[in-house]
Amino acid sequence: xxxxxxxxxxxxxxxxxxxxxxxxLTSNSTALTSTKGLETVIVQFEMDxxxxxxxxxxxxxxxxxxERALADGEADLLIFPEYLGVFSALIPWYDYLISGKxxxxxxxxxxxxxxxxxxxxxxxxxxxxxxxxxxxxxxGELALKYDVYILSGSRFTLSPDxxxxxNTAVVYGPDGQVAYRQNKYFLTDFETDILxxxxxxxxxCRGFTVKxxxxxxxxxxxxxxxxxxxxxxxxxxxxxIKANGVPYTRDQEELFxxxxxxxxxxxxxxxxxxxxxxxxxxxxxxxxxxxILYNNNGKVEYRARSRRSDGFEIMRYHFP
Numbered sequence: 323x324x325x326x327x328x329x330x331x332x333x334x335x336x337x338x339x340x341x342x343x344x345x346x347l348t349s350n351s352t353a354l355t356s357t358k359g360l361e362t363v364i365v366q367f368e369m370d371x372x373x374x375x376x377x378x379x380x381x382x383x384x385x386x387x388x389e390r391a392l393a394d395g396e397a398d399l400l401i402f403p404e405y406l407g408v409f410s411a412l413i414p415w416y417d418y419l420i421s422g423k424x425x426x427x428x429x430x431x432x433x434x435x436x437x438x439x440x441x442x443x444x445x446x447x448x449x450x451x452x453x454x455x456x457x458x459x460x461x462g463e464l465a466l467k468y469d470v471y472i473l474s475g476s477r478f479t480l481s482p483d484x485x486x487x488x489n490t491a492v493v494y495g496p497d498g499q500v501a502y503r504q505n506k507y508f509l510t511d512f513e514t515d516i517l518x519x520x521x522x523x524x525x526x527c528r529g530f531t532v533k534x535x536x537x538x539x540x541x542x543x544x545x546x547x548x549x550x551x552x553x554x555x556x557x558x559x560x561x562x563i564k565a566n567g568v569p570y571t572r573d574q575e576e577l578f579x580x581x582x583x584x585x586x587x588x589x590x591x592x593x594x595x596x597x598x599x600x601x602x603x604x605x606x607x608x609x610x611x612x613x614i615l616y617n618n619n620g621k622v623e624y625r626a627r628s629r630r631s632d633g634f635e636i637m638r639y640h641f642p
Contacts, residue, residue: 360535360559360641361397362595365390366612367406367475368634369601371420374413381460388464388472391636399532400472403599404542405565405608407477407492411446411453424605443487443518446478450487454479457492458500466498471532475563475599476506476541478519486520489513491541491563493530502530506541512567524553537561538591545581548588557591559641565599570609570631583615583622592617593641600632614639 365387373383384406391400412419418428429442439445454477461474472494479490488505495501505522506513513519524547529538535558540550542564554560562582568574578596586594594617598610612635614626628635 358533360399360533361395362399362401362559362639362641363391363397364401364595364597364612364614364637364639365403366598366600366628366633366635366637367403369406369409369599369603369608371603374409374419375416377410377413377456380410380413384460385464387634388468391638392468392470394638396468397470397638399537400468400470401561401563401595401597402473402475403565403597403612404476404489404491404563405599406475407453407457408489409603410456411449411478414449414452415445419604428604441518442516446517447480447487450478450480453477461492461494462498462500465494465496469496471495471501471530473539473561473563473597478517479503479505481520487518488522489519489541490522491539502539504539504541506544508543508547510543524549527553529554529557535559539563540582540585542566545585548585550585551588554585554589554591557589559593559595560586560589560591561595561597563597564610565608566610567606567608569607570611574609575611578611586615586617587620587622589617594622595639598628598631600634612637 367387373380388400415432418432421428433439439448457474457477461472465472474492474494476489476491479488481488491504492500493502504527507522507524509519509521527539529536531537536556538554538557538560540562545562560582566574582594582596594615596611596613598612599608600610601608609631611631612628613624614637616623616625626637626639628637
């Protein structure tokens with residue numbers, strides 16, 4: 323006589339098979355989720371001064387870039403380069419910027435008309451709260467719309483005590499909220515002497531996760547520090563966002579190899595990304611090569627490189 327538990331007509335039998343079916347589906351779903359790769363898109367953004375004529379113009383430029391980046395399909399992570407969020411701080415000062423004069427002359431005119439603003443640092447601090455709220459709205463809405471993590475480049479932010487001004491990379495999660503922040507440590511002379519920025523602390527750079535993968539981050543010049551090889555003792559992907567303020571000559575190309583490729587080779591992190599800003603604004607120029615790197619047991623290989631170093635480009639890569 324058959325065991326009634328396994329008879330399909332019995333309530334206990336139906337419940338048993340239903341439970342087994344659910345477990346199989348759950349098991350398969352979990353396996354698919356854990357093995358699915360990381361779909362990543364790099365936006366090699368080209369800065370155009372006209373985008374800071376208003377908040378609407380700026381938001382439209384960013385939205386159009388995101389739309390182009392995701393035109394070929396969804397992604398898990400969308401990456402923009404350093405300094406992109408700095409320019410929106412200048413939107414209220416656009417009437418001074420459209421003169422086309424060099425940066426020093428533009429600043430001189432602002433100082434003349436606004437003697438209460440004694441330094442560029444004070445101007446940046448004056449705009450920080452408005453700019454941060456504006457960028458949170460722009461990037462948060464895009465992350466929510468496309469259900470994607472977005473590394474929004476960097477911007478200038480005040481420390482909680484209001485005493486320090488940092489160059490800060492900000493990551494948004496698919497929920498539209500800030501998921502991670504990291505301050506630049508190894509500042510350029512322009513950032514310290516002209517802009518009055520303060521250095522961050524590398525020991526606080528813990529990274530962020532996307533689909534259970536630990537992602538490490540450096541901001542431009544920081545990547546030259548060998549100290550990262552100790553701090554980043556584990557991880558899946560290392561992203562370096564740059565705003566390289568000189569023409570991308572052969573010398574600069576060689577210099578890039580001493581940044582992320584050199585660091586990656588001395589870690590167990592398998593993958594690397596360099597994302598560069600391009601364009602010109604206020605007599606300033608940005609050029610550089612965005613690329614995707616593979617660390618093959620200490621030998622770093624280029625898996626993809628941008629076709630141009632002086633303009634807008636989209637790079638999509640599926641990491642296993």
